[in-house]
Amino acid sequence: PTARLRYLLGDHYEFDFVDGAYPWPAYPSIAEVFGHDHTYYSYCDDSPQSVLQAATDLADYATENGPFDAVMGFSLGAALAMTLLLNHDRLGLSTPPFGCAIFICGILPCDWTALEQGQVELLAPSRVSCPVRIPTVHCWSAEDLDYPGQSQALISMCTPNGRVELVHHAGHAFPTDSVGVDQLAQAIHTTVNRMRTRHGASALPN
Known part of the structure; x- marks a missing residue:
């Protein structure tokens, strides 16, 4: 599904993949798709210091390698991106390090x-x-x-x-049907x- 998404977006998009460094158990729905024999990784462990460091590392990466039109995250990746976006000023960034964000099966960021x-506590919407x-x-x-x-x-x-919302039926997984991927x-x-038009940049061709 992710290969199809990159194909549909075309050559006008360049992807930087930021990998996790902590071996971590896979979500059941992920292991069902990719298998139980792989080693899966997380961006952090379950300590507050690790979560703070992961957000700091992402901010540093975006600053050193950007600017980026967008950040895209699945599940924990979305939570990490959201943690940074809500707290970029605490990390010395005057503006968000990404022009827009794509969250796939996003879960709550940390407080x-x-x-x-x-x-380590999940951030309640009422505290935003x-x-x-x-x-x-x-x-x-x-589902x-x-x-x-x-x-x-x-x-x-x-x-x-x-804000754009798309609903799929794949549970806690990347949408697998062609219509869902096309819509995404x-x-x-x-x-x-x-976003690019708003910031005075040239729009990408359709």
Whole structure:
């Protein structure tokens, strides 16, 4: 499915893949697709210091290698990106390091204040005083049994202006049907073009 998405987006997009470094058990739905014999990785372990470091590392990567039109994350990757977007100012960034964001089966980010106090807690939407204001794409499933309701809560942390929602039926997994992947590609293309036009950059061809 991800290969089809990159094919549909075409040569006008360049992808940087930021890999995790911590061996970690795979989600059941992921292991069902890719197998149980692989080694899977996380961006952090379950300590607050590790989560803070992962967000800092992502901010540093974006600063050193950007600018980036978009960040795209699945599940924990979406949570890490959201943790950074909500707290970029705490890391010395005056503006978000990405022009827009694509969240696929996104789960809740961590509460930064709790992390600084030595605790790992999920951020409740009610504690978000300033929502993410860059355009966002949310591709999620109502049949997500691994993290029910978290994608919807993540959506509420983003401004409705420029927000696109797509619902698929693959559970906590990347959409596998061709129609769902086609819709995701179109939503990404439209959102990136809207962002580029807003910032005075040339829109990508359709």
